[in-house]
Amino acid sequence: MASITASIRSLARRAAPWVLGALAASAVLSSRMRRAVADETPDDGVARGAVAYFATGMSCPTGWAPASNVEGRFVVGVTEPMAVGRAVGAPLANREQRTHTHAFSGTVTLGSRSIAAGNGSNNQGARAGEYTIAGNTAPAAANMGFVQLRACVKQ
Numbered sequence: 001m002a003s004i005t006a007s008i009r010s011l012a013r014r015a016a017p018w019v020l021g022a023l024a025a026s027a028v029l030s031s032r033m034r035r036a037v038a039d040e041t042p043d044d045g046v047a048r049g050a051v052a053y054f055a056t057g058m059s060c061p062t063g064w065a066p067a068s069n070v071e072g073r074f075v076v077g078v079t080e081p082m083a084v085g086r087a088v089g090a091p092l093a094n095r096e097q098r099t100h101t102h103a104f105s106g107t108v109t110l111g112s113r114s115i116a117a118g119n120g121s122n123n124q125g126a127r128a129g130e131y132t133i134a135g136n137t138a139p140a141a142a143n144m145g146f147v148q149l150r151a152c153v154k155q
Helices: 001-031
Strands: 052-054 064-066 103-110 112-115 122-128 127-137 149-155
Touching: none
Parallel strands: none
Antiparallel strands: 052 149, 064 149, 103 127, 112 122
């Protein structure tokens, strides 16, 4: 019995560093591992607040939400921080080719002209002077080609 006890003690002394090392490694690994939770958002490396467009499906991917402030709008880059997020005009409807008009105005200056008629001269037919014209063009669509995509913002 004494020889068995001595053998166990000898084995414990030789295995102790290995067992302690294994326990320490296990503690490090478990502290680095994240527990999988059903509603946890995977880290895709995209910064929070980034807007991206997706061509598949009707909903945004996990970790993203609809970017409703850009739906139906042309998005343009800005250089002024105060202009970020500013919306102008009404959003376009699904497949809308919105029409628009342009106002115009101008001035024409005419010189005096005499017009001869059957019973004498007439200098009233083309009276000299300045004439103003103004109006609007007929409504027309821009006919810009476009592709509709789902806009999403990273949460």
